[in-house]
Amino acid sequence: MSADWLQTAIVGLCVAGAAAFVLRKYVLKKPGASTGCGSCSGCGTKRCSK
Amino acid sequence: MTSAHVTTPPLRFALVGNPNCGKTALFNRLTGSRAKVANYAGVTVEKRIGLLQQMDAPAELIDLPGTYSLYVASPDEQVARRVILGEMADEARPDVLVAVVDATNLKLGLRLVLELKVLGLPMILALNMADAAEHRGIRIQVDELSRRLGLPVVETVAVRKHGVNALQDAMRTIAKQALQRADTIPLPARGEDVEALYARIDDMLAGCVSAPANPPRWQEALDTLIMHPVWGLLVLLTTLFLMFQAVFAWASPLVDAIDTSVQWIGAQVGALLPTGILQDFLVNGLIAGTGSVLVFLPQIIILFAFILALEDSGYLPRAAFLLDRLMRGVGLSGRSFIPLLSSFACAVPGIMATRSIADPKERLITIMVAPLMTCSARLPVYALVIGAFIPHQTVWGVFNLQGITLFALYIAGIVSAALIAWVMRKQQHAADDFPLLLELPSYRWPNAYHFLLGLKERAWIFIRRVGTIILALSILLWFLATYPHAPLNATAPAIEYSFAGMLGKLMQPLFGPLGFSWQMCIALIPAMAAREVAVSALATVYAVGGGESALGASLAHAWGLPVALAYLAWFVYAPQCLSTIAVVRRETNSVNATIAFTGYLFLLAYLAACATRYLAGVWL
Numbered sequence: 245m246s247a248d249w250l251q252t253a254i255v256g257l258c259v260a261g262a263a264a265f266v267l268r269k270y271v272l273k274k275p276g277a278s279t280g281c282g283s284c285s286g287c288g289t290k291r292c293s294k
Numbered sequence: 295m296t297s298a299h300v301t302t303p304p305l306r307f308a309l310v311g312n313p314n315c316g317k318t319a320l321f322n323r324l325t326g327s328r329a330k331v332a333n334y335a336g337v338t339v340e341k342r343i344g345l346l347q348q349m350d351a352p353a354e355l356i357d358l359p360g361t362y363s364l365y366v367a368s369p370d371e372q373v374a375r376r377v378i379l380g381e382m383a384d385e386a387r388p389d390v391l392v393a394v395v396d397a398t399n400l401k402l403g404l405r406l407v408l409e410l411k412v413l414g415l416p417m418i419l420a421l422n423m424a425d426a427a428e429h430r431g432i433r434i435q436v437d438e439l440s441r442r443l444g445l446p447v448v449e450t451v452a453v454r455k456h457g458v459n460a461l462q463d464a465m466r467t468i469a470k471q472a473l474q475r476a477d478t479i480p481l482p483a484r485g486e487d488v489e490a491l492y493a494r495i496d497d498m499l500a501g502c503v504s505a506p507a508n509p510p511r512w513q514e515a516l517d518t519l520i521m522h523p524v525w526g527l528l529v530l531l532t533t534l535f536l537m538f539q540a541v542f543a544w545a546s547p548l549v550d551a552i553d554t555s556v557q558w559i560g561a562q563v564g565a566l567l568p569t570g571i572l573q574d575f576l577v578n579g580l581i582a583g584t585g586s587v588l589v590f591l592p593q594i595i596i597l598f599a600f601i602l603a604l605e606d607s608g609y610l611p612r613a614a615f616l617l618d619r620l621m622r623g624v625g626l627s628g629r630s631f632i633p634l635l636s637s638f639a640c641a642v643p644g645i646m647a648t649r650s651i652a653d654p655k656e657r658l659i660t661i662m663v664a665p666l667m668t669c670s671a672r673l674p675v676y677a678l679v680i681g682a683f684i685p686h687q688t689v690w691g692v693f694n695l696q697g698i699t700l701f702a703l704y705i706a707g708i709v710s711a712a713l714i715a716w717v718m719r720k721q722q723h724a725a726d727d728f729p730l731l732l733e734l735p736s737y738r739w740p741n742a743y744h745f746l747l748g749l750k751e752r753a754w755i756f757i758r759r760v761g762t763i764i765l766a767l768s769i770l771l772w773f774l775a776t777y778p779h780a781p782l783n784a785t786a787p788a789i790e791y792s793f794a795g796m797l798g799k800l801m802q803p804l805f806g807p808l809g810f811s812w813q814m815c816i817a818l819i820p821a822m823a824a825r826e827v828a829v830s831a832l833a834t835v836y837a838v839g840g841g842e843s844a845l846g847a848s849l850a851h852a853w854g855l856p857v858a859l860a861y862l863a864w865f866v867y868a869p870q871c872l873s874t875i876a877v878v879r880r881e882t883n884s885v886n887a888t889i890a891f892t893g894y895l896f897l898l899a900y901l902a903a904c905a906t907r908y909l910a911g912v913w914l
Contacts, residue, residue, distance in 0.1 A: 247568075248570065251570050251571050254572060255571050255575045258769055259769055259770065259773045261769075262765070262766035262769035262770050262773075263766075263770060265766040266766050266770060270823060270872060
């Protein structure tokens with residue numbers, strides 16, 4: 245029972261962390277905050293901040 | 295009587311020079327990389343400003359956009375000119391100019407320097423990339439050049455900090471002579487035409503700069519072939535064709551090795567943990583999700599190996615020159631080539647690179663068609679679907695059918711971009727003619743160190759992406775595909791009762807004409823954030839934890855060839871990346887243009903997928 249609870253807590257934390265990461269990256273990002281797109285496979289140009 | 299402190303504004307230095315002459319590296323050296331980045335008022339051109347270090351009095355440094363001349367007119371170049379002349383709103387005129395010139399290409403850089411000199415502002419000349427010039431056998435007598443130009447001249451290698459102290463000394467000295475004035479400077483009328491200006495530069499350089507003689511004859515002979523309107527095009531097409539062949543033919547053993555490793559790790563973790571939520575999460579969410587994308591690392595590396603080698607060998611500017619005539623036929627020019635080529639890595643830098651296009655109409659068209667160049671994020675999706683549906687067989691004894699299919703997808707994007715550019719150009723008035731000016735570097739073998747470093751960077755970027763955004767989206771997808779659980783008396787697979795199942799079924803009627811199942815619809819949503827996630831999404835919704843080969847087998851069983859081709863067609867055209875849409879909004883500064891961009895690409899994707907499914911159903 246306690247193991248189930250622990251497993252659920254670990255998975256819950258991971259899911260919440262992933263959701264926070266995606267929200268911060270795509271929803272809560274300030275406009276014009278970065279010149280890098282954050283979603284490319286990298287361009288290597290000077291303007292790309294990746 | 296009152297006393298008031300009058301604070302003197304800091305002296306303003308401006309770095310001005312051609313694009314890619316090392317201004318920004320010098321800016322970072324002189325300011326300690328502490329820059330404030332913003333946009334110039336009313337335009338989307340970036341402004342970088344920082345406080346100068348090692349000065350006697352407070353002074354600031356502006357890094358101006360690269361420009362070739364004061365008399366040219368791309369958005370970047372206009373901003374540079376207006377700031378120098380003091381015409382920019384809310385932007386004081388610089389008090390001192392630091393002209394940065396690429397020492398390997400003095401002639402091109404000095405054109406701008408001579409134009410700037412006429413303005414009468416205090417100026418220093420930084421001969422940057424002095425090490426590269428020396429490496430190429432270019433010898434510059436700095437003192438003599440300084441005497442002939444009437445300017446202080448300093449040799450620098452910004453990337454290695456060489457010469458930065460000497461430049462700072464020169465800046466301190468000239469700061470004492472500089473006067474702070476807020477007036478604007480009128481742009482002098484052109485005193486001489488470009489040819490006369492270059493003739494004057496030749497005279498100036500004669501005797502104080504020595505360079506190796508003309509390129510060897512073999513280079514000239516190679517240029518005759520490579521830039522020939524017919525043979526050159528054939529060479530270009532053959533190169534691209536070989537590149538896509540290699541992506542499939544060479545990558546297979548490595549892809550299989552990673553695939554097997556991912557499956558092994560999944561099996562070990564599955565065996566180690568008791569059956570439960572954590573095991574399911576790790577095996578089916580985390581490992582299957584990220585592993586299904588990671589297996590495409592070898593293909594990404596091979597693609598970039600070709601691009602880096604072509605770039606380093608000096609071939610790409612020649613390809614731009616070659617395509618200039620062809621691109622003019624569809625209303626673009628060779629200027630659009632580099633932005634479009636960059637878009638093969640990612641549309642975002644490609645769209646940002648359009649700032650160098652002087653004609654605003656051509657720039658808008660280039661932005662509109664840039665996402666049709668197949669970005670590397672599409673490669674995992676293409677590779678998965680092609681691997682699942684196109685037989686691994688040899689055609690005409692040499693070519694790999696899967697490689698041919700991949701080549702066809704890239705060509706479909708390029709041809710579509712050309713057609714759309716042509717149609718858009720027809721809707722507009724005739725454009726001004728902006729001739730293409732390109733420096734053609736000498737051919738050289740790619741430097742092994744830079745090549746491997748570039749490849750390592752690309753690989754690391756991909757791995758980091760798998761470990762961040764793709765990992766996060768895979769976790770969320772697992773959650774959406776697992777909850778809520780199926781009821782006890784459920785008859786259908788559990789995923790149908792989940793949030794992902796509900797969402798997929800909600801979307802399915804819209805995508806029904808394309809033949810997309812609700813599972814395929816689910817994969818389209820996270821692909822809006824990053825296209826590769828479509829692969830891990832498919833692995834999750836088809837509950838496949840056994841790696842790429844097992845996922846391919848599942849898809850081959852579930853889809854059918856016409857639907858698979860329709861799915862590929864969708865990915866050729868759909869504007870499936872929020873970052874691209876955001877950067878279009880920023881670069882066009884227009885909501886209408888952004889809506890038109892998104893709308894036309896979605897419509898095109900829908901129609902192309904629909905037509906592909908129908909035609910493939912009839913013919914195949």
